[in-house]
Amino acid sequence: MSIELDAVSKSFGPVEAIRNISLTIGQGEMFGLIGHNGAGKSTLFKLMLGLLPASAGAVRINGVATSSAQFRQVRRHIGYLPESFVSYDNLSGLEVLHLFADLKRVPRAECGRVLRRVGLADACGRRLHTYSKGMRQRLGFAQVLLGDPELIFLDEPTNGLDPEGIADFYSILREAQQRGATIVITSHILAEIQDRVDRLVILDAGKVAALGTLAELRARQVLPSHIEAQLLPGCGERAGAALAHLAGLTIIVDGDRASIACAAAQKAPVLAALAPMLVDVTIREPSLEDLFLGYGGQHARAH
Structure with missing residues (x-):
């Protein structure tokens, strides 16, 4: 029906x-x-x-x-x-x-x-x-x-x-x-x-x-994707330098781990830049809850 x-x-x-x-x-x-x-x-x-x-x-x-x-x-x-x-x-x-x-x-x-x-x-x-x-x-x-x-x-x-x-x-x-x-x-x-x-x-x-x-x-909401990368030992600074040419990223490097927030279209360039130093990687896309809070505005946040 x-x-x-x-x-x-x-x-x-x-x-x-x-x-x-x-x-x-x-x-x-x-x-x-x-x-x-x-x-x-x-x-x-x-x-x-x-x-x-x-x-x-x-x-x-x-x-x-x-x-x-x-x-x-x-x-x-x-x-x-x-x-x-x-x-x-x-x-x-x-x-x-x-x-x-x-x-x-x-x-x-x-x-x-x-x-x-x-x-x-x-x-x-x-x-x-x-x-x-x-x-x-x-x-x-x-x-x-x-x-x-x-x-x-x-x-x-x-x-x-x-x-x-x-x-x-x-x-x-x-x-x-x-x-x-x-x-x-x-x-x-x-x-x-x-x-x-x-x-x-x-x-x-x-x-x-x-x-x-x-x-x-x-x-439509244009929310960022989040990449969590486990790097080879000692590659933290190298990772930051490898991503420097990509605009609009939010990068946090903590020892051998890097957290990157990026637009969906940037995921492939980020992963390509980090590939030589990657041990493991996790990608989290915006969840329905993220979208709900984005679209629902103040009403959603109030509840």
Whole structure:
């Protein structure tokens, strides 16, 4: 399923939570939505889910406006995991999933398959009040997977999951994406999503601060690459002299180690100059967190 937002705004009284946002998310994309607290992420999620009406503009899923009567049929093909998954503590995991299966008009027989896939098969008979936070999150993810939705919305989905659980979660998402599902995901753990999303949008005060692939955002922001070089013994001064002809570098030499901050286009000349004296080298590109702080400005830093 594709998503189209056309000049969408949403106000709550005098507060404009979403301001004239236009963007398109293509079928099969894994799309990241990030921003500081209060940037408008949750409001945008609810607009795309049809849970809130837009104050201006239009939201369309597969060409169907979320404000139309026809959207009810589209919604049956959408899976949604809110930031905090809450259900009935006196029910077992399987009973909770049966409830969601009935609501989604999915055969209850499918519940066992998704419980196995999220690693809850052995705990499905236990009451929810015995579940850990991570287990509850896995159960929430299981209800998302019921019916093989064509569009999946995930709000901070890895809360409470351990590293193994996070890796398994993204493995399941890739399986869904490979069968054609579109996935919209928001997370405060930027390092976790930066190499997993195809494109992303950075929201700032309800507006689009940046939109594109990670590579495109890096190119626009012009943040430096960082090179950490381990040099042959006694080559510190020689390294500084070898780099002297390159303008715009920030160089720190400490004994047999050199740290260089440079533009992306300068990485090759720097490495060529240092090659005769290199023992080891590490290159760090600007992270999504670096980009977020750059694009988010003072709002991001305040949070």
